Amino acid sequence: MTKTFFLVAMFIGSAISAFGQEATISGRVTYSQGVALHDATVQIVQTQRSTRTDESGNYTLTGIAPGRYTILVHLEGFADASRVVNVTAGSQLTYNFELKIASLKEEVTVTAAGTEQSVFDSFQTVNSVGGARITEKASTSIGEVLESETGVAKRSFGPGSSRPIIRGFDGDRVLVLQDGVRVGSVGSQSGDHGEPIDPLAAERIEVVKGPGTLLYGSNAIGGVVNVIGHHSDDYHDGFRGYFTGVAGTADKQAGGSGGVEYGIRNWLFRGSFGAQRTGDYQSPIGRVPNSASRSTTGSFGTGYYGDKAFFAGTYNFDIRRYGVPFAALFEEHGDEEFGELPEVDEEIDLRLRRHNFRFNGGFRNLENTFISGVNYNLDYTDYRHKEIERAEGIDEVGTVFDNKIFSYRSVFEQQKYGKLTGRFGFEGFSRNYEINGAEQLIDGEIKHNAFSVFALEELNFDRVKFQFGGRIENNRYAAENPELLDRNFTGFSGGAGINVGLWEGGTAVANYTFSSRAPALEELYNNGPHIGTVTYEIGNDDLRRETSHGIDFSLRHQSNRFRIIGDVYYYRINNYVFLAPQDEDGDGEIDIEDGLPVGRYEQEDASVIGAELNAEVSFTKYLGAFASLDTVRSKLVDRDIDLPRIPPSRARLGLDFQYQGLSLRPEVVFASAQEKLFPLETRTAGYGIVNVGGSYTIGRQHVAHIFSFNAYNLTDKLYRNHTNFLKDLMPEIGRGVRFGYTVRFF
Numbered sequence: 001m002t003k004t005f006f007l008v009a010m011f012i013g014s015a016i017s018a019f020g021q022e023a024t025i026s027g028r029v030t031y032s033q034g035v036a037l038h039d040a041t042v043q044i045v046q047t048q049r050s051t052r053t054d055e056s057g058n059y060t061l062t063g064i065a066p067g068r069y070t071i072l073v074h075l076e077g078f079a080d081a082s083r084v085v086n087v088t089a090g091s092q093l094t095y096n097f098e099l100k101i102a103s104l105k106e107e108v109t110v111t112a113a114g115t116e117q118s119v120f121d122s123f124q125t126v127n128s129v130g131g132a133r134i135t136e137k138a139s140t141s142i143g144e145v146l147e148s149e150t151g152v153a154k155r156s157f158g159p160g161s162s163r164p165i166i167r168g169f170d171g172d173r174v175l176v177l178q179d180g181v182r183v184g185s186v187g188s189q190s191g192d193h194g195e196p197i198d199p200l201a202a203e204r205i206e207v208v209k210g211p212g213t214l215l216y217g218s219n220a221i222g223g224v225v226n227v228i229g230h231h232s233d234d235y236h237d238g239f240r241g242y243f244t245g246v247a248g249t250a251d252k253q254a255g256g257s258g259g260v261e262y263g264i265r266n267w268l269f270r271g272s273f274g275a276q277r278t279g280d281y282q283s284p285i286g287r288v289p290n291s292a293s294r295s296t297t298g299s300f301g302t303g304y305y306g307d308k309a310f311f312a313g314t315y316n317f318d319i320r321r322y323g324v325p326f327a328a329l330f331e332e333h334g335d336e337e338f339g340e341l342p343e344v345d346e347e348i349d350l351r352l353r354r355h356n357f358r359f360n361g362g363f364r365n366l367e368n369t370f371i372s373g374v375n376y377n378l379d380y381t382d383y384r385h386k387e388i389e390r391a392e393g394i395d396e397v398g399t400v401f402d403n404k405i406f407s408y409r410s411v412f413e414q415q416k417y418g419k420l421t422g423r424f425g426f427e428g429f430s431r432n433y434e435i436n437g438a439e440q441l442i443d444g445e446i447k448h449n450a451f452s453v454f455a456l457e458e459l460n461f462d463r464v465k466f467q468f469g470g471r472i473e474n475n476r477y478a479a480e481n482p483e484l485l486d487r488n489f490t491g492f493s494g495g496a497g498i499n500v501g502l503w504e505g506g507t508a509v510a511n512y513t514f515s516s517r518a519p520a521l522e523e524l525y526n527n528g529p530h531i532g533t534v535t536y537e538i539g540n541d542d543l544r545r546e547t548s549h550g551i552d553f554s555l556r557h558q559s560n561r562f563r564i565i566g567d568v569y570y571y572r573i574n575n576y577v578f579l580a581p582q583d584e585d586g587d588g589e590i591d592i593e594d595g596l597p598v599g600r601y602e603q604e605d606a607s608v609i610g611a612e613l614n615a616e617v618s619f620t621k622y623l624g625a626f627a628s629l630d631t632v633r634s635k636l637v638d639r640d641i642d643l644p645r646i647p648p649s650r651a652r653l654g655l656d657f658q659y660q661g662l663s664l665r666p667e668v669v670f671a672s673a674q675e676k677l678f679p680l681e682t683r684t685a686g687y688g689i690v691n692v693g694g695s696y697t698i699g700r701q702h703v704a705h706i707f708s709f710n711a712y713n714l715t716d717k718l719y720r721n722h723t724n725f726l727k728d729l730m731p732e733i734g735r736g737v738r739f740g741y742t743v744r745f746f
Contacts, residue, residue: 023091026060029053029073031099035699039236039746040075040099045082045117046460047416068462068501070118072108073097075746079130080107082118084505084558100697111180111206111226113456113467114215114411114423120558123467123497123509125567125612127152127207131230131244134199135740136693136710138246138255140276140293140322142176142227145199148669150614150628151209151567153647157192157532157725159251159281159733160293160322161350165723166209167569167610168632168646169222172520175212177226178316181358182429184381184405188219189522190532191725192327193401196318196354196383198274198297200244200257203230209612210552210569211513213493214456214469217427218517221548231270235305236263242744250712250736251291252279259299266305268312273298280323283731284718290347291730293322301358311361318354321388323347326729327531348398348531352385366415373413380406387439399437406430422457422469433521441526441537444480448521463501467511470494475518477525484525485541491516509554519543523577523601529594534725535579536593538600546603548573564615569608576606576636578643581679590680597680605637616656624656626667633676644678645723648686661697666690674722682728687719708740 029037036057043050044061046069053059066089073081078099085093112122119126127149137145143154143162155170156162166174172188176195187193199205205227212220230242241260247253255276262269277294280287296319303312327348362375383403389396407429414422428451435442456469471493478486495513502508526539550571557564579599581590591598610632618624631649635642654667673686695708716735720727 022062023064023066023087023089023093024060024062025064025071025085025087025093025095026058027095027097028057029059029075029097029099030057031078031699031704035701037075037078037099038701040073040078042097043072043074043116045070045072045121048115070121071095072116072118073099074108074116075099079132082107082120109206109208110228111177111212111224112208113458115413120507120556120563120565121499123465123499123511124212125151125209125552125554125565127209129205129207131203131242131742132695132706132708134202134205135244135246135706135742136695136708136738138200138244138248138253138276138738138740140198140255140278140295140320141194142197142199142205142225143195146205146207146225148652149207150652151610151612151630151632152207153723154721155191155645155723155725156721157190157327158288158291158323158325158730159278160291160320161187161192161194161324163187163195164207164225165645165647166207166223166225168608168634168643170645170723172219172523173222173517175216175220175224177216177224179229179231179358180226181377181379181409182381182405182407184354184356184379184383184403184407185352186383186385186401186403186433189520189526190530191534192324192350192532193385194320194322194350194352196320196352197227198257198276198295198318199227200246200255200276201229201259201272201274201297201299202227204228209567210511211493211495211515211548211550211571213513213515213517214454214471214495217450217452217471218473218475218491218493218515221515221517221546229299230259230261230272232261232263232268234310235266235268236261238263240746242742244740244742246276246738246740248278248736248738250733251281253277253738257297267302268305269302270314271298271300281733282736284716284734285731288325288730290323290327290349291325293320295320295322303361308365309361309363311359314356314358314360316354316356316358318356319352321349321351323349324531326726329729346389346391349388349390349395350385351388352383354384355382356380370415371412372415374410375413376408376410378406378408380404387437397437399435399439402432402434402436404432419459419461420457421460422455424453424455426451426453428452431521439528439530441522441528441530442481442484442539443527444484446480446484446521446525447478449476449478450474465499466497467499468494468496473516473518477521479525487519487524487541489518489545491518491545491547505557505559507556509552509556511550511552513548513550513552515548515550517546517548519545519577519601526601529596532725533579533599534596535599536596537579538582538598540601543577543601543603544575546573546575546577561618562616564613566614567612569610571608572637573606573608575603577601577603578606578636604639606634606643607637608632608634622658624658626652626654626656626665628652635676642676642678644681645725646674646676648672648674648684648722661699662694663696664692664694666692671719684720684722684727687717689717689719690714703743703745706740706742706744708742710738710740712736712738 243258257274259272301314409427411425452473497511
């Protein structure tokens with residue numbers, strides 16, 4: 001009995017001692033001159049433990065083991081704030097946070113590792129663009145919004161069709177997601193095909209640079225763009241919502257987007273609607289004909305959010321029409337830069353619509369199991385766009401593109417086991433693709449089915465972290481036309497990274513990635529004149545898988561006054577797929593068919609090398625500065641030929657004036673001449689432009705008003721975007737101002 005009593009006493013004493021070793025973190029979350037923010041989420045990133053602020057903005061986190069953690073504060077509609085803290089045994093720590101509406105950078109990403117984490121702690125480099133910045137850059141297409149981000153350019157065939165280019169990668173090598181799910185469009189393989197996404201309806205846009213193949217598939221060999229909407233992933237009582245309106249001068253822009261969310265008894269009901277239009281924009285040498293666009297979008301849904309389980313259903317629609325400038329003159333695409341804009345007798349527009357149905361849910365806070373949580377998505381998209389030929393005011397449908405895709409994805413979050421955390425899952429989709437009409441590049445329907453399994457694990461030793469994972473993916477193509485080959489591709493992607501804390505706030509990150517990409521449907525089967533690539537395309541159903549070896553090194557520092565992220569990267573891509581100019585008659589000139597140069601999809605080894613720098617500094621409470629640089633070189637290795645439409649080197653320098661709710665940011669943007677050219681490609685001159693952005697926030701406890709403006713190209717500089725298919729015909733937009741107003745209630 002005495003021995004038993006002694007053991008019990010030891011156990012109780014140990015428990016009390018262990019409890020005494022745990023720490024507490026508390027504080028207050030405010031914005032705009034001390035206004036309390038209630039219902040903000042305060043999270044310890046490494047453990048995923050979180051709490052919410054009360055009506056006075058106060059929070060408390062208890063039972064924290066000693067260690068080094070990142071505290072992340074988030075409230076929808078505000079720029080996130082984070083802080084790295086060192087917790088000692090039994091300490092009582094106080095950290096207050098002040099959130100802002102206008103911010104140069106967001107602090108959180110959910111895309112890089114499949115779970116919420118700090119941008120600074122991510123193994124991959126991430127650009128996270130918040131709602132205020134999106135409003136300043138507002139456009140009908142996401143390429144226009146993201147073009148000034150470090151390492152990101154825009155591919156376009158006019159403003160309505162612009163799409164992001166990441167580190168020189170374009171098309172099927174850049175995956176666009178909406179709330180983590182494939183959009184289901186056909187924007188990747190044609191310069192005149194846009195993405196059916198309304199930027200004004202986004203809370204933030206995350207750009208993950210470098211191969212995202214481990215979590216998202218072979219389409220992400222260059223990077224991932226994830227557009228995240230204004231919605232909560234957890235229950236809240238009462239109303240939250242927003243409304244944003246924009247207006248612009250150089251393109252006669254007008255538009256708005258609004259949404260509301262209401263929570264009662266663990267149920268959330270949400271809805272949003274937006275509409276936007278632009279006219280033909282003014283360039284320094286005149287109006288660019290048929291560059292106008294308009295769009296209408298909406299989303300409606302409901303969901304149940306319990307402590308252990310949740311589910312939600314949503315319907316989204318997107319209807320838009322935009323012009324394709326000078327499409328009727330595409331056969332005249334030549335070597336000269338026009339001093340004035342040519343006239344066109346016929347106009348070509350794209351009219352698209354997208355219906356999307358989504359069901360998602362999961363389980364969380366699971367105990368006594370290997371799995372701590374599960375998330376799943378079922379998604380169906382019916383996408384169609386029509387190419388409209390308009391002459392003398394009469395519309396005639398030329399070509400119809402149909403793309404129907406059903407996708408599914410499930411991710412399992414592991415319980416922390418010692419130093420090990422991670423997630424694994426599976427996903428797949430079934431796609432039916434068909435073209436009918438004048439530009440029928442593929443004869444008959446193509447069915448594309450994909451399935452993959454993946455895992456991403458992390459070992460955390462405080463100052464040193466390791467990440468490793470792999471993915472096996474199968475892609476199958478079945479052609480209705482018996483003259484086309486059915487193809488089946490299975491590939492493995494894998495990677496490993498190390499994150500080392502060098503000093504207080506300083507980190508070095510190194511990654512190695514082996515990635516596989518199955519050839520795109522269009523690369524295998526397209527055959528015919530294609531305005532969207534200014535080429536008579538010849539597909540190649542004998543193409544093999546692309547494989548790439550990538551090395552990425554990042555050096556980062558973050559403190560209260562200074563933040564810098566520098567990256568260098570190198571990718572060696574075997575069997576790189578590209579459109580190779582053809583000269584079958586051997587006359588030394590590229591063949592012409594239907595007024596277009598003939599290109600066949602072929603494969604050679606390629607390399608991509610580049611560097612990026614992003615820095616911010618606060619000189620005083622009221623004055624800061626920012627700078628960014630990026631450069632990339634891509635070429636075919638064996639023949640030492642540069643790849644087409646690679647962005648030139650760029651630099652962006654600016655100041656950030658802050659006073660209470662006012663933010664003012666003048667900047668200059670420089671781009672070098674692009675003289676590293678692919679055959680048939682023309683040189684683009686360097687340029688420098690001046691912009692000024694700004695915002696003013698009026699904050700109250702339950703509402704915030706944000707007034708913003710963006711004055712762009714103030715010197716009315718004539719310049720051309722090298723990654724625009726029509727750069728020799730169409731200059732970029734001239735001098736103009738865009739105004740925005742946003743109200744958020746919470």
